[in-house]
Amino acid sequence: MSNLSDLVPDGGVRAERLLLRELAHRTDDELASAINLVTKAIDGCDGAEVRATLxxxxxxxRSHARLxxxxxxxxxxxxxxxAAYxxxxxxxxxxxxxxxEGIALSLLLQPLKIDSERCWLLGMIVFELITSAARHVSDSGAGEIHLELWVTATSISCCITGNGFSDESRSREEDRSIVETLVAHLGGTVDVCVGVDGGRTVVNVPR
Structure with a gap:
């Protein structure tokens, strides 16, 4: 079973965790500061339209902070x-x-209790796949993305489908690299199928 320690060299796990947490705290602080500045601007503004925009x-x-x-x-x-995560x-x-952006996201998830670090890594994979799919939604209409999670006695499968892929060359190389690296650390595989009507990515990892 892979875990977070597989992502960094031996002896560097503690330092890596501390660095990531410090960066996360600083980002939290910056987002909170920005929210407070906007709140003060709203309180000091008289125009209804400007207040609504702010x-x-x-x-x-706040949505970015929650994400x-x-x-x-x-x-x-x-x-x-x-599934709850x-x-x-x-x-x-x-x-x-x-x-x-007018993009609808639907879910079909099976409940499964797993280690928090594996859950986090799967969440990172799902985030990357959804944001990548969102960049390729059809320009001719509202986008639709669907996430499905199913489990067997030996594996966990995540499937992301979207209606906005035209061809594989549109998928950014860095998107694929991040997902492939995360999946590899979980000992899994990635299967991508794209066409004129949409795209489908299936990630399988050992349970």
Missing amino acids: ASVQDRL HHALQMPQFTTTVDL LQQLCRSISRSSLEH
């Missing part, structure tokens, strides 16, 4: 429900970016 910005920032929190590395190793994560993704 309130929209404030809501967007950032959902993607943070777990502080302790424990057992969590993967993905529901929370996908809700944050939708509110921070997809809803503003």
